[in-house]
Amino acid sequence: MTGTGEITLDTATFKGTVNFHTGLFIDGKWVDPVDAGESIDVVNPSTGKPIAKVSLGSKKDVDIAVKVAHKAYKTSWGLKVPGFTRGKLLMRLADLIERDADQFAALEAINVGKPFAVAKAADVAGTVRCIRYFAGWADKIEGKVIETTEDKFAYTRHEPYGVVGQIIPWNFPLLMLSWKVGPALSTGNTIVLKPSEMTPLSALKFAELVAEAGFPPGVFNIVNGYGWTVGQAITEHMDIQKVAFTGSTLVGRKVLEAAARTNLKVVTLELGGKSPSIVFDDCDLEQTVKWNVQSMYANMGQSCIAGSRIFVQEGIYDKFVAGYTAAIQAFANATGDPFSPGTKHGPQVSQTQFDRIMGYIDAGKADGAKVHVGGERHGNEGFFIQPTIFTEVKAEMKIAKEEIFGPVTAIMKFKTEEEVIEKANDTVYGLACYVYSDNVKRALRVAHALEAGSAFVNTGQTTDPAIPFGGYKQSGIGREHGEYAIATYTQVKGVHVNLGVSL
Numbered sequence: 001m002t003g004t005g006e007i008t009l010d011t012a013t014f015k016g017t018v019n020f021h022t023g024l025f026i027d028g029k030w031v032d033p034v035d036a037g038e039s040i041d042v043v044n045p046s047t048g049k050p051i052a053k054v055s056l057g058s059k060k061d062v063d064i065a066v067k068v069a070h071k072a073y074k075t076s077w078g079l080k081v082p083g084f085t086r087g088k089l090l091m092r093l094a095d096l097i098e099r100d101a102d103q104f105a106a107l108e109a110i111n112v113g114k115p116f117a118v119a120k121a122a123d124v125a126g127t128v129r130c131i132r133y134f135a136g137w138a139d140k141i142e143g144k145v146i147e148t149t150e151d152k153f154a155y156t157r158h159e160p161y162g163v164v165g166q167i168i169p170w171n172f173p174l175l176m177l178s179w180k181v182g183p184a185l186s187t188g189n190t191i192v193l194k195p196s197e198m199t200p201l202s203a204l205k206f207a208e209l210v211a212e213a214g215f216p217p218g219v220f221n222i223v224n225g226y227g228w229t230v231g232q233a234i235t236e237h238m239d240i241q242k243v244a245f246t247g248s249t250l251v252g253r254k255v256l257e258a259a260a261r262t263n264l265k266v267v268t269l270e271l272g273g274k275s276p277s278i279v280f281d282d283c284d285l286e287q288t289v290k291w292n293v294q295s296m297y298a299n300m301g302q303s304c305i306a307g308s309r310i311f312v313q314e315g316i317y318d319k320f321v322a323g324y325t326a327a328i329q330a331f332a333n334a335t336g337d338p339f340s341p342g343t344k345h346g347p348q349v350s351q352t353q354f355d356r357i358m359g360y361i362d363a364g365k366a367d368g369a370k371v372h373v374g375g376e377r378h379g380n381e382g383f384f385i386q387p388t389i390f391t392e393v394k395a396e397m398k399i400a401k402e403e404i405f406g407p408v409t410a411i412m413k414f415k416t417e418e419e420v421i422e423k424a425n426d427t428v429y430g431l432a433c434y435v436y437s438d439n440v441k442r443a444l445r446v447a448h449a450l451e452a453g454s455a456f457v458n459t460g461q462t463t464d465p466a467i468p469f470g471g472y473k474q475s476g477i478g479r480e481h482g483e484y485a486i487a488t489y490t491q492v493k494g495v496h497v498n499l500g501v502s503l
């Protein structure tokens with residue numbers, strides 16, 4: 001019997017105990033790592049104190065997990081199982097996650113620092129919707145017949161890869177897992193997944209429900225561990241045919257290099273961003289302020305699509321900055337315990353991220369930008385940072401160029417549409433962009449001219465499992481969501497059948 005953990009809470013939003021396993025989930029069972037004994041401390045970012053220990057896996061455990069995943073693929077999953085059966089199991093899994101929504105939200109609140117209500121309404125509900133969406137695809141994966149000559153019957157099959165590796169980040173531990181697990185299982189692949197070492201708890205809870213839903217053993221496996229050991233072993237494994245990764249551009253590069261060095265596995269990458277938000281004079285000011293607050297400060301700014309560079313047209317600049325400042329000050333007043341009902345802003349996920357973000361704030365100050373709001377830590381416990389706005393920002397400053405991944409906005413002024421398109425596109429990233437204007441022709445013209453995989457027009461940040469998500473430029477390769485995700489988890493075979501006598 002491997003370890004278990006429990007967290008008991010008596011808060012205004014959640015009262016009760018959440019139990020979870022702390023081992024590795026391989027072949028439908030909870031097991032200890034081959035090199036048992038070492039563990040990872042899981043920390044509550046609101047206090048900086050440990051809340052659990054989970055087993056630390058290694059390359060040896062990845063090897064075992066890949067073997068059982070391969071066997072499951074050949075014997076009890078893959079195309080052996082009809083799409084409607086895979087879909088039914090995924091539907092059942094979604095129902096179980098919904099049943100345990102409060103427990104999942106509690107884990108995301110205590111382990112990531114997300115406000116409980118937000119975790120429940122966004123992360124958990126989004127996960128349920130994502131799994132249901134991909135359950136629906138399972139029996140709709142179709143090839144096509146291709147007309148060539150009268151003698152030839154040719155058609156395509158969209159076949160799974162076999163064993164896929166999935167490496168999950170810490171900013172949306174459950175939701176990002178669902179974006180990867182949903183399409184992989186729907187299409188018949190089996191999975192070896194590594195959660196972030198900082199935020200493994202919701203993934204471990206998820207694995208319990210995979211077993212309860214009745215998926216065959218070996219179809220879904222979790223190996224906890226660090227990126228440079230377990231993560232790297234996944235990316236280098238010769239029997240993993242595809243890897244899906246969400247995280248930093250730095251590590252994304254390593255994932256691609258590992259694939260090139262080993263078996264040329266297919267790689268999809270969802271990486272960093274420095275998304276522009278463009279506010280035109282003719283926008284609906286009140287709404288635009290609200291949308292910008294949400295797009296930037298949701299999840300404590302730890303979102304790859306955060307609208308972190310706000311370009312404001314000169315005619316509305318003063319009014320926008322005044323409205324945005326007031327809104328951020330109100331938002332900042334709702335900083336605190338993720339389990340308090342009114343909390344909107346929690347801690348950063350870790351000491352490392354806290355230090356990194358404070359380093360950027362210091363760089364902004366040193367480079368001559370003006371701290372308009374915030375700019376300091378909040379309180380003296382945990383990893384809280386005040387929502388921060390910089391004005392008087394120049395394009396060449398670090399805070400305008402690099403992904404901060406924290407609650408820090410850089411506001412800049414512009415005059416013309418042409419000028420702002422050029423400035424907005426002057427980045428190595430291309431994940432998302434935001435455009436605010438009541439002139440729909442202009443809004444769409446600009447959205448089309450911006451080099452980004454998602455364009456949000458007159459809205460905050462929003463994702464939907466039906467709508468493709470991914471990056472241009474150094475923000476990634478491939479797409480998650482929608483039929484595009486189905487395509488990235490299948491490979492196409494062209495079948496040529498001779499109906500005549502000659503070739």
Ligand SMILES: NC(=O)C1=CN([C@@H]2O[C@H](COP(=O)(O)OP(=O)(O)OC[C@H]3O[C@@H](n4cnc5c(N)ncnc54)[C@H](O)[C@@H]3O)[C@@H](O)[C@H]2O)C=CC1
Nearest residue numbers: 168169195196226227231232247248251270271272304405
């Ligand atoms: N696109 C996104 O949603 C995310 C972006 N980031 C960006 O990355 C920055 C640094 O955050 P980190 O936690 O250090 O990100 P990271 O890229 O190191 O971590 C993401 C995942 O990759 C794994 N990993 C690390 N090294 C690996 C390797 N060599 N091979 C395979 N897997 C590996 C980690 O264990 C984790 O599961 C953030 O400040 C942010 O800018 C981080 C998390 C999510």
Ligand code: BAL
Nearest residue numbers: 171246302303304305
């Ligand atoms: N990584 C996809 C969702 C987000 O970070 O906003």
